[in-house]
Amino acid sequence: MPSTLEIITSDALAARHGFFTRKGGASSGIFAGLNCGTGSSDQAEIVAINRARVANAMDVGPEALVTIHQVHSARVIPVTGPLTDRPQADGLVTAAPGILLAVLTADCQPVLFHDSAAGVIGAAHAGWRGSVDGVLEATLDAMEALGASRRNIHAAIGPTISQAAYEVGPEFFDRFRDEDPESTRFFVNGTGDRLLFDLPGYGLHRLRMAGVAQAEWTGHCTYRDASRFYSFRRTTHAGEADYGRLISAIRL
Secondary structure (H helix, E strand, O other): OOOOOOEEOOOOOOOEEEEEOOOOOOEOHHHOEOOOOOOOOOOHHHHHHHHHHHHHHOOOOHHHEEOOEOOOOOOEEEOOOOOOOOOEOOEEEEOOOOOEEEEEEOOOEEEEEEEOOOOEEEEEEEOHHHHHHOHHHHHHHHHHHOOOOHHHEEEEEOOEOOHHHOEEOHHHHHHHHHHOHHHHHHEEEOOOOOEEEOHHHHHHHHHHHOOOOEEEEOOOEOOOOOOOOOOHHHHHHHOOOOOOOEEEEEEO
């Protein structure tokens, strides 16, 4: 019998959803746990087993689990049924019941959206680049194209890297300052010329400025808790060859 999956949820979302941790998966070695990343070097059949467990936990078949080829963009695609390929994008929206929208992360923000009045959901992969380029706002726009209203949309950011673990250089700070001088408040001084960036704080700011009804972060840091979360930055610091991907999913 597989070990039990661990699913984090947000009170902000009325739709069936889950931010899955790495617990309860079939992968081993550096991927140990619920690695759902088809782009990783993990065994494809093992990743398929993990994804099937996620679909089962959300009461849909594996074919209903829809993911995309994430490229740190602001592109969002509407989904009306199971996809036969994985288009390059970083956001998904649907008004179709039974479709499980999902994004994969390993430090970037997984953001899930729901307008309960309109019956529209969304999911976005929002790293720093996608956030700056507007993937969160683009997801809201795509939901509104399906009949949602941002004043009714609730959003939740799942496990992501926290400010204490997100050290960046001055050129990174300059990019944000040049884009929006107010965004400098999401940085604090680190060691030497290093700074610490508050990615979830920035994500919440973008969502609230965009006019959503509610936005919250679950408060989980991917870098700090290796037993529950995969982390690209932690893997890089450890000199490991690859890393697993966490999955976050939502359905009507």
